[in-house]
Amino acid sequence: MSKYQMYIAGEWVDADSSDWLDTMDPYRGAAWAQIPRGRSSDVSRAVAAAKEAMTIGPWATMSASQRGRVLRNIGDAISQNAERLAEVEVRDNGKLLAEVQGQLSAVAECWYYYAGLADKLEGASIPVEKPNTVVFTTREPVGVVAALTAWNSPLWFATVKAAPALAAGCAVVVKPSEFASASTLELATLMKDAGMPAGVFSVVTGLGSEAGAALVEHPDVAKITFTGSDVTGAKIAEAAARTLKRVSLELGGKSPNIVFDDADLDLAATGVVSGIFGAAGQMCAAGSRVLVQNSIKDELTEKVVNLARNIQLGDPMDPRTNVGPISTPPQYQKVLDYIQVAEADGARCILGGKPAAGPGITEGQFIEPTIYTDVANDMRIAQEEVFGPILSIIEFDDEEEAVRIGNDVAYGLVAGVWTRDVGRALRMSKSLDAGTVWVNTYRMYSYMVPFGGMKRSGLGREHGREAVYDFLETKSIVMSTDINKPSNAFVMR
Structure with missing residues (x-):
């Protein structure tokens, strides 16, 4: 030692x-x-x-x-x-x-x-x-x-x-x-x-x-x-x-990752997975709330689930591993507690929702990549920072509703916007309560770019x-x- x-x-x-x-x-x-x-x-x-x-x-x-x-x-x-x-x-x-x-x-x-x-x-x-x-x-x-x-x-x-x-x-x-x-x-x-x-x-x-x-x-x-x-x-x-x-x-943050119906859905799905399952969701800028326009909700959800289902958990030293363990015992228990909270509040789990098991991960603190639908924005799973691999999918109709839901949390660290419409991207960037707005990308950091949050x-x-x-x-x-x-x-x- x-x-x-x-x-x-x-x-x-x-x-x-x-x-x-x-x-x-x-x-x-x-x-x-x-x-x-x-x-x-x-x-x-x-x-x-x-x-x-x-x-x-x-x-x-x-x-x-x-x-x-x-x-x-x-x-x-x-x-x-x-x-x-x-x-x-x-x-x-x-x-x-x-x-x-x-x-x-x-x-x-x-x-x-x-x-x-x-x-x-x-x-x-x-x-x-x-x-x-x-x-x-x-x-x-x-x-x-x-x-x-x-x-x-x-x-x-x-x-x-x-x-x-x-x-x-x-x-x-x-x-x-x-x-x-x-x-x-x-x-x-x-x-x-x-x-x-x-x-x-x-x-x-x-x-x-x-x-x-x-x-x-x-x-x-x-x-x-x-x-x-x-x-x-x-x-x-x-x-x-x-x-x-x-x-x-x-x-912390409870960041919205907002996908519009004109977005490249393959690109957006990859960005969604990166935004919540990268680093096992243990990042202040996690895109833990995915806001999806109604007309593409089913299609995007299917793409995200397919990507998440193939995530390789395991040894963080192994280059084949996509997601490592939860870093601390208290954080591991906190994430498990939020899974129970989500289910008690009526969110529907469509992937994961339990500790991970299998070869190579039996000794560590692993949780399966977890996705919930039927999430209302006033649920605790949508309002409180989990800091783990748990994604909430929330529907919206139009830009106005996307902004309202996106801003309806106590946090304001980052946000993601996925759209081909430059005007919409600029309108959303101006309207969202976030210190950083990523457009058609997520988790893009630079030591040259100011980073910080609003509200809590x-x-x-x-x-x-x-x-x-x-x-x-x-x-x-x-x-x-x-x-x-x-x-x-x-x-x-």
Whole structure:
């Protein structure tokens, strides 16, 4: 069994408590590694090191171009060690090796992107109406950043939070999910070797209720960035408000994937399957509600069922596998509970609806790809995030009804629209409550494209140029050039 240490202030350390947590292999159903159970004292050490590093340490005195070179070195290290990183992440959370390998290519490119952006975060000269006055702005790092990441894509989440924060000149303390911390700790090793100064990037492992809460509440943390459930996100926002910390939240979704009668139905059916059964449905952007125009409901449903029926479940390391296990025991039980809820509410199961069994999947946490019809949008299965391979098919008549049903949830992360009509695509994109609208595609991400949600799906945006501004303060400098002429002390200039 592997045994990891935390990475704090440039050193590998055990938790002060000397306690450990098992991390499970969801495919084999057994512990494969241990991580330290960090608590408030460990968090305090990491935050103190981060504050020192970005105020009086070498990170504070580096030029933006020098910081960018360190970030580029990290991208190189990830590219050179992608195979090992992918294997560790798959072992920890059961995601497909093929998907993680592809994602790691984007992870490296994301570091390159923010490396290039580091020395282009410019201020402005403002030609104010006041005579004999020069005004300009600068952009300065907001302070120590707490990054709390989820178990379904740990390396991606650590990257899209840390890379822009580091490009801005901040120092970062990451608290990964206790269910999947190993790959983030492996990343810390690469960052140290890439020349990241001590204290600028630390990883504290442990439970959310202990290490996570201590990090959120620490008075020297200036900014919190979190990926996870909307319930936890709301608690973090409430705690952060007590000390007026900045917060960005990438939360859940109950996303509509809307198929019109003029769509290419083969293309749409593939997009539907990808949107809900990819990653076993364990993604915030899952297209868990498929809205289908009445005239094509039966035809599309048949295509989706045929594709889903042939999904290969099994070892996530095996290239023949399409869908791996549910990543954590609590999530596995949650998905099973929602199957019972759906049936109690009157939804009709036409595929799956139970734990999967068979050769190669007897030890893991597998659930059959599951499809429900006769779903009303007010059912719990259509309103609440399941985070598993469960699809609800809902009918609609026209654009107006599709928008009404699509928006009739508490979330607003993404939406999909399938149509050949460009005008309709633009009208739907404007009308849907979603931070991202995919047209004739689904699950298309880029580190260059802002990503985030509306309503209970979160606050702020990750990815792209917009993300880095969340880690910066704008400072205005106002200078008078008329130093020989006294002004009236009691009149505002």
